[in-house]
Amino acid sequence: MFAEIFRRGGIFAEEAGRFRGTVAYDGDMTRGDDRFDIVTLVVRAREGDIASFEALVDEYERKLLRFAWRALGDRQDAEDVVQDTLVKAWRSLDALAEPAAFGTWIYRMASNRCTDVLRRRTSRPSEASDPEDLGHHVDGAASVERSVEARTALEHFSEILQTLSSEQRVTWVLHQMEGLSYAEVAETLGISEGSVRGRIHRARTAIAEGMEGWV
Amino acid sequence: MSDESVNATDAHLRGIIDEYMGAFEPDPAESVGLRERILQIVREDAVLAPATKLTTERGNPFRMATAEVRGIIREAVDSVPGIRARSVNLTPAGEPEGSAVEVSLTVTMSAGTAFVSAAEDVRRSVAGALIAQVGIPAMRVDVTVEDVFVDEEAADD
Numbered sequence: 001m002f003a004e005i006f007r008r009g010g011i012f013a014e015e016a017g018r019f020r021g022t023v024a025y026d027g028d029m030t031r032g033d034d035r036f037d038i039v040t041l042v043v044r045a046r047e048g049d050i051a052s053f054e055a056l057v058d059e060y061e062r063k064l065l066r067f068a069w070r071a072l073g074d075r076q077d078a079e080d081v082v083q084d085t086l087v088k089a090w091r092s093l094d095a096l097a098e099p100a101a102f103g104t105w106i107y108r109m110a111s112n113r114c115t116d117v118l119r120r121r122t123s124r125p126s127e128a129s130d131p132e133d134l135g136h137h138v139d140g141a142a143s144v145e146r147s148v149e150a151r152t153a154l155e156h157f158s159e160i161l162q163t164l165s166s167e168q169r170v171t172w173v174l175h176q177m178e179g180l181s182y183a184e185v186a187e188t189l190g191i192s193e194g195s196v197r198g199r200i201h202r203a204r205t206a207i208a209e210g211m212e213g214w215v
Numbered sequence: 216m217s218d219e220s221v222n223a224t225d226a227h228l229r230g231i232i233d234e235y236m237g238a239f240e241p242d243p244a245e246s247v248g249l250r251e252r253i254l255q256i257v258r259e260d261a262v263l264a265p266a267t268k269l270t271t272e273r274g275n276p277f278r279m280a281t282a283e284v285r286g287i288i289r290e291a292v293d294s295v296p297g298i299r300a301r302s303v304n305l306t307p308a309g310e311p312e313g314s315a316v317e318v319s320l321t322v323t324m325s326a327g328t329a330f331v332s333a334a335e336d337v338r339r340s341v342a343g344a345l346i347a348q349v350g351i352p353a354m355r356v357d358v359t360v361e362d363v364f365v366d367e368e369a370a371d372d
């Protein structure tokens with residue numbers, strides 16, 4: 001129904017397909033009734049409309065969870081990050097000057113939280129994600145017959161990811177797994193595009209070196 | 216390690232990366248609890264939200280959650296074809312203060328909607344809803360169009 005707003009914010013949250021568009025609203029209307037664009041939902045939520053915020057949660061919760069899970073490798077930590085991020089978003093919507101930037105804003109908060117969690121793990125290595133956790137998820141998918149070699153390579157890859165610095169890992173996941181361009185990652189993390197390129201290059205090099213002999 | 220060999224290893228890694236990504240794809244059913252925890256906190260916060268001071272016809276003061284009054288107004292605005300409410304601001308007015316309100320709205324409008332007549336419909340709808348549901352008249356309803364959208368279904372017809 002509500003197809004596209006003419007005047008968009010000048011940031012990728014409203015420009016890139018993955019964040020753009022209208023979302024379901026579960027107020028007095030039926031879920032799936034995509035009458036409201038992100039800006040309208042943010043403005044309404046900022047004024048205390050819970051149904052609009054609920055629609056924003058429905059739009060972003062799974063995307064954030066997927067990102068945080070991939071960045072952290074641990075489901076519970078990822079859920080904590082998403083809960084903290086969205087609750088903080090609700091409580092500080094007034095601080096968001098440009099409602100069209102909502103997507104970028106919450107990804108930045110989630111990225112910062114992921115970086116904090118990874119840093120804490122570095123200082124307490126015993127809390128790093130358990131490779132068994134990964135094995136469980138992989139096995140849980142319809143891939144019981146997967147070869148031992150492939151599983152081992154995946155587990156090794158997961159271990160290599162844990163050796164990256166917190167910043168490198170979050171940056172690499174945003175680019176490589178969430179599909180953001182260098183410019184979008186820079187906007188999300190609030191750093192220069194050059195820094196993004198540097199981090200991703202170092203991460204790729206570390207991964208390539210770590211996986212030498214495995215691929 | 217050279218850039219070329221990093222790129223070559225990257226390409227070889229694609230399968231493993233894809234597998235890793237697939238392993239960390241949340242099942243919607245499994246995140247229901249997370250959604251509910253978030254919204255529970257939001258609802259608890261909303262209880263503490265500010266209230267607007269109003270006054271009955273007989274001069275008795277009362278308070279109503281501002282978000283609630285805004286919700287009534289938004290619903291009235293949304294009921295007008297081609298119009299969607301965005302921001303709703305309320306100012307207690309009248310004598311005694313709070314016996315009426317002044318409303319300032321921003322809205323988005325469907326392309327092709329005749330604004331002047333739609334704005335009148337919005338004013339009527341808002342004034343009617345305030346009287347019916349709050350018992351307070353609207354002394355003034357300012358409407359500002361902030362954005363225009365294309366209604367795909369209407370465009371397809």
